[in-house]
Amino acid sequence: MENNNVKQGASKQAIQYHYDKSNLFFKLWLDPTMTYSCGMWENATTLLDAQLQKLDFHILQARGAEATSVLDIGCGWGSLMHRLKDEYGVRNVTGLTLSKAQAEWINSKPHSDCQVLLESWTQHQPTRPYDSIISIGAFEHFAKRHLSKEQRINIYRRFFLNCHRWLQKGGYLSLQTIGCGNMLRQDFSQFFEREIFPESDLPRLGEIAEAAECLFEIIQVRNDRLDYAITAREWRKNLKKHAAEALEITDKATVAKYEQYLGMVILGFEVFESMNLYRITFRRINKPREEKRVG
Ligand SMILES: C[S@@+](CC[C@H](N)C(=O)[O-])C[C@H]1O[C@@H](n2cnc3c(N)ncnc32)[C@H](O)[C@@H]1O
Numbered sequence: 001m002e003n004n005n006v007k008q009g010a011s012k013q014a015i016q017y018h019y020d021k022s023n024l025f026f027k028l029w030l031d032p033t034m035t036y037s038c039g040m041w042e043n044a045t046t047l048l049d050a051q052l053q054k055l056d057f058h059i060l061q062a063r064g065a066e067a068t069s070v071l072d073i074g075c076g077w078g079s080l081m082h083r084l085k086d087e088y089g090v091r092n093v094t095g096l097t098l099s100k101a102q103a104e105w106i107n108s109k110p111h112s113d114c115q116v117l118l119e120s121w122t123q124h125q126p127t128r129p130y131d132s133i134i135s136i137g138a139f140e141h142f143a144k145r146h147l148s149k150e151q152r153i154n155i156y157r158r159f160f161l162n163c164h165r166w167l168q169k170g171g172y173l174s175l176q177t178i179g180c181g182n183m184l185r186q187d188f189s190q191f192f193e194r195e196i197f198p199e200s201d202l203p204r205l206g207e208i209a210e211a212a213e214c215l216f217e218i219i220q221v222r223n224d225r226l227d228y229a230i231t232a233r234e235w236r237k238n239l240k241k242h243a244a245e246a247l248e249i250t251d252k253a254t255v256a257k258y259e260q261y262l263g264m265v266i267l268g269f270e271v272f273e274s275m276n277l278y279r280i281t282f283r284r285i286n287k288p289r290e291e292k293r294v295g
Contacts, residue, residue: 007168008151008155009120009200010199010200012098014197014199015099015141016098016099016199017198018237020100022249022250023105024249025249026077026250028238028239029239031046031048034078035077036076036077036137038054038178038233039051039113040053040224040227041224042197047231047238055059056087058279061172061174061219062132063132067090067132068091068131069128069132070130070133071095071096071126071134071166072084074137074138074139074141075095076102077103077106078102078116081093081114090199093115094116095116095117096117097117098141103118122158129167130166132172133172134172134174135177137176137177137178139156139159139177139195140177140197143155143184145188145193145201149207152201152203156203157215160212160216163215164284164288169286172282172283172284176280177203177208177277178277179202179205179277181276183202183272188202188276191260195257196257205278211240215288216284216285219282221280223277224277228265228269229265229270230268230288232265236259236266239255240259243255
């Protein structure tokens with residue numbers, strides 16, 4: 001694979017365009033842990049419960065409770081890292097983000113012993129293997145739009161190759177990502193691409209499976225599509241509730257843009273079924289069979 005391919009995800013600038021808007025703006029409409037991904041609503045009644053349940057689900061799937069070291073790829077404002085420290089007493093927690101504002105936010109909290117690195121998974125070079133890896137809501141940024149299917153799969157494969165290299169023998173990886181559902185490539189929203197998440201794209205389930213072949217065994221796949229509609233509805237409700245405060249932080253056009261974006265997310269997951277929400281558990285294959293692909 002060409003080395004260039006791994007650079008074909010969202011750039012630092014594209015990530016910061018979205019996530020470095022304002023920590024206070026996101027604080028207005030996310031739950032108190034500042035988790036910015038689909039919650040798990042099975043037995044939850046509040047957004048906070050749904051987010052904590054989701055974090056615990058991934059920790060369980062990745063065998064994080066028994067781990068000494070866990071890597072969080074795309075750690076956002078650090079909710080999973082804090083959960084691993086506070087509830088599970090995991091000694092070494094490392095998070096990767098491309099957002100400066102998120103890294104500063106995490107470093108300003110009492111848990112400065114969580115190591116947050118302002119670097120891409122494509123650059124990460126751990127000194128020791130991790131016991132578990134978790135990645136929630138970041139995979140959508142790993143490939144730019146307009147790449148061919150083959151190029152996308154190459155990037156995703158590089159991701160699984162790295163995770164394979166970084167994990168202990170028998171280690172688990174828990175991945176959550178939005179994926180294409182009932183959607184053709186030309187259906188992808190220009191508004192999302194231009195205004196909300198530049199340089200990003202959605203994988204298909206088959207592309208993820210192909211990219212992980214002979215590196216990871218897929219243990220479980222869940223599609224919790226409707227969980228995203230409930231989550232986005234909660235976010236939009238909070239944003240509307242705090243509209244006046246939002247207007248003190250940012251301008252009217254930005255607030256309107258975010259309301260539109262969250263409305264489109266609700267429609268996409270609930271009505272058009274154009275997007276799915278995958279939660280996939282992988283177990284590292286210790287002796288990968290296909291040496292040529294792995295090397
Ligand atoms: C939607 S947020 C999810 C954050 C967090 N996992 C959560 O659930 O709250 C996506 C995260 O992925 C990170 N990200 C995007 N591309 C990345 C890359 N190439 N390497 C590392 N992190 C990346 C962003 O900086 C951001 O923290």
